[in-house]
Amino acid sequence: MRKRTCNIPMFLLIGLMVLPSRAIAEPGFFEQRYRGWLWFEEKEEGSNSKPYSGSKSNEVPDEEITVEEAKGEVESIIKELEDLRYVYLARPNYKTQKAYRDKLGEIMDRGIRMQELWDEQNFIEPEYRDLVNSPENVFAVKLNRKIKAEAEKEIIKQFARDYELVFFYRKSCPRSSEFEPVLKSFGDTHGIKIEAVSVDGSESEYFRGSSTVSQDLINKLGISATPTVIAIRKDARKAFELIRGFVTLSELEENTVKAWHIIEEKGINVGVGR
DSSP states (O other): OOOOOOOOOHHHHHHHHHSOHHHHHSTTGGGSOBOSTTOBOOOOTTOOOOOOOSSSOOOOOOSOOOHHHHHHHHHHHHHHHHHHHHHHHHSOSHHHHHHHHHHHHHHHHHHHHHHHHHHHHHHHSGGGSOTTTSOOSHHHHHHHHHHHHHHHHHHHHHHHHHEEEEEEEOTTOHHHHHHHHHHHHHHHHHTOOEEEEESSSOOOSSSTTOEEOOHHHHHHHTOOSSSEEEEEETTSSOEEEEEESOOOHHHHHHHHHHHHIIIIISOOOOOTTO
16 A cells, blocks of 8 residues: 655745744744745734725825815816826836826726715615615516506506597698507507597598598697697596607507696696697
8 A cells, every 4th residue: 555645845844944943932923924935924013004906095085175176186187197198108118007007096996985885875875775666686677667567557547537539630641640540559458539530621541430620629729730639538627738740659658647647646737729
């Protein structure tokens, strides 16, 4: 059987042989901080040395400062960095590169400190980080969108119970022609009654039994473009312009929700022909 041997590195054996006997005799010798190959010593009292962070100064003073002083300090830092960059570009060498990178590191240290303070405040004062209404992970974002969409559907459902829509269109208007199927889909999806009114006597392809109104009434209603959709409360207490121009289904739904918040919840008086 092969005899086991203890392989101690040669440099360690030599080091142990030449170490002063008094150093080994001192209590706590092996507990002292390791400072390099075979060199041990206690940390000097009052030492404030810190590991190099990429810049010559990573401490930002905490004293009060006025706005003008702050602007001057920041502008001075930016100016110094810009000057060092120009020198580096004009004379690219190790010295100019180091000067530029040291100043850049100083600015980065300030940015890191700002992020640390931001995170600390989010932890100490959670109201600054509203993860309920402003989530950060993808799953919570998707859930919030789902909750918002369901709430908006309920609002539009309530809108459909209280309001009817009047669609003013012109057959010769390409926007009216493109918007008609969108508006029809909106009404069918949410159960909203829609009446089509022609301003040129034409017949609607999507809304049967459309009527025609006089130009005088159109002027009184303040309708200056087609297509225009007017919302009229079923109890005839309110009437307002919901949308004008060609919009998508999602935009129409979004605008309906906004209108509900403004007209019904906030009670802001917005009428047609004003």
